[in-house]
Amino acid sequence: MPPVPAGARVRRAASSDLDELVALEQRSFSSDRLSRAQYRRHLDSDTAMILVATGHPRPLLGSAVLFFRKRSGVGRLYSLATRPEARGQGVGAALLEAVVNACRHRGCRALRLEVRTDNAAAIGLYERAGFQRIGRYERYYQDGADAWRYEKSLD
Numbered sequence: 001m002p003p004v005p006a007g008a009r010v011r012r013a014a015s016s017d018l019d020e021l022v023a024l025e026q027r028s029f030s031s032d033r034l035s036r037a038q039y040r041r042h043l044d045s046d047t048a049m050i051l052v053a054t055g056h057p058r059p060l061l062g063s064a065v066l067f068f069r070k071r072s073g074v075g076r077l078y079s080l081a082t083r084p085e086a087r088g089q090g091v092g093a094a095l096l097e098a099v100v101n102a103c104r105h106r107g108c109r110a111l112r113l114e115v116r117t118d119n120a121a122a123i124g125l126y127e128r129a130g131f132q133r134i135g136r137y138e139r140y141y142q143d144g145a146d147a148w149r150y151e152k153s154l155d
Contacts, residue, residue, distance in 0.1 A: 008061055008091065010098040013050035015043055020060035021050065028081035031142040034065065051098050053082075053091045061086040064095040068106060075103035077113040080122070092125050100129070104154050111154060114140060114147040126150050 013021060022036050034042075042048035042065065053062040062082035068075055077099055082091045103111045114137065115122045127133075131150040140147035 008053055008055045008094070010051055010053050010094050013043060013052045013063065015040075017050075017052055017060060018043070021052070021063055024060055024063055024081050024083065025079075027083070029079075034079065049102055051095055051102070053086075053095050055086075059083075062091040062095050064099050066099050066102060068108070073107065073109040075099075075106065075108040075111045077111060080113075087121075092122075093129070096125065096129050100152065100154065108154055110151050112149065112151045114149050116141060117146045117148055123148065126152075 049066045051064045065079040131152045134151045135149040137147045
């Protein structure tokens with residue numbers, strides 16, 4: 001696993017993380033946010049997985065929301081967020097590696113995601129992790145921004 005801040009670890013989110021997940025969502029995204037109710041539902045879903053990177057003693061450093069469709073071999077990374085003060089410290093890379101491992105564990109053959117075309121930091125992270133650009137969606141986000149679609153083969 002890539003280096004993360006001292007004492008940090010990646011684990012599956014629990015219901016006790018709900019308040020911090022919602023707060024991180026509010027800090028990280030100006031639109032296209034998951035609601036508290038959506039997080040609560042995803043925490044108990046068979047077709048979703050939420051991973052968190054935590055520090056010591058407890059602060060949530062980042063999160064990843066992953067979706068699986070029944071009878072599909074493709075996982076979808078819906079969201080990856082890192083606290084501003086934890087950026088550049090390997091938190092996003094550690095979460096992304098954990099997402100890839102979770103997909104492989106579930107038997108997925110590929111992992112897909114969308115990312116804003118103007119998010120250079122995230123694009124760099126995904127490309128360094130071996131994701132390939134496979135398409136573009138115009139006006140994909142609520143604010144009208146375009147998105148790149150990426151895929152990583154897990155075979």
